[in-house]
Amino acid sequence: xxxxxxxxxxxxxxxxxxxxxxxxxxxxxxxxxxxxxxxxxxxxxxxxxxxxxxxxxxxxxxxxxxxxxxxxxxxxxxxxxxxxxxxxxxxxxxxxxxxxxxxxxxxxxxxxxxxxxxxxxxxxxxxxxxxxxxxxxxxxxxxxxxxxxxxxxxxxxxxxxxxxxxxxxxxxxxxxxxxxxx
Numbered sequence: 634x635x636x637x638x639x640x641x642x643x644x645x646x647x648x649x650x651x652x653x654x655x656x657x658x659x660x661x662x663x664x665x666x667x668x669x670x671x672x673x674x675x676x677x678x679x680x681x682x683x684x685x686x687x688x689x690x691x692x693x694x695x696x697x698x699x700x701x702x703x704x705x706x707x708x709x710x711x712x713x714x715x716x717x718x719x720x721x722x723x724x725x726x727x728x729x730x731x732x733x734x735x736x737x738x739x740x741x742x743x744x745x746x747x748x749x750x751x752x753x754x755x756x757x758x759x760x761x762x763x764x765x766x767x768x769x770x771x772x773x774x775x776x777x778x779x780x781x782x783x784x785x786x787x788x789x790x791x792x793x794x795x796x797x798x799x800x801x802x803x804x805x806x807x808x809x810x811x812x813x814x815x
Contacts, residue, residue, distance in 0.1 A: 673703035677712055684715055689723035692716075714745055721756050729756045750781050 676699040683692035696712040717732030
């Protein structure tokens with residue numbers, strides 16, 4: 634009886650191990666060959682097509698599906714930005730503000746962050762449809778947005794200055810090398 638239990642247990646463990654090994658793992662964004670899932674790529678292309686056709690609600694639906702079903706897709710960052718912009722262009726300003734803020738917090742160093750801050754300011758301003766609205770609530774985020782834009786501008790100017798100085802340094806080294814050789 635004891636051997637029968639051991640055999641049964643061994644069969645169950647073998648079955649369980651075989652079942653676990655057949656589970657496919659999603660491709661991780663930091664893995665070397667991050668090839669996009671064709672379905673995720675197809676969803677992104679479809680959402681982008683709807684966005685280009687100004688069918689913003691359909692674009693939001695398709696890109697949100699991409700975001701939920703393929704969280705490790707290489708197109709996820711672009712999809713999140715398109716979702717936020719589609720909300721803005723569809724004049725759904727509260728949703729756009731939330732989506733842009735979420736993008737800003739999730740991707741603070743993204744190359745499109747200046748656009749995100751700009752759209753946040755536009756969305757806050759575009760909510761002014763009448764004078765009866767609470768203007769203090771609408772204006773309160775604007776100083777922060779302007780400060781962030783100024784910070785980004787200073788960062789870009791500093792970066793440009795470093796590139797120019799580095800280029801001038803390399804040019805002077807090259808000139809010295811040419812003079813030494815002749």
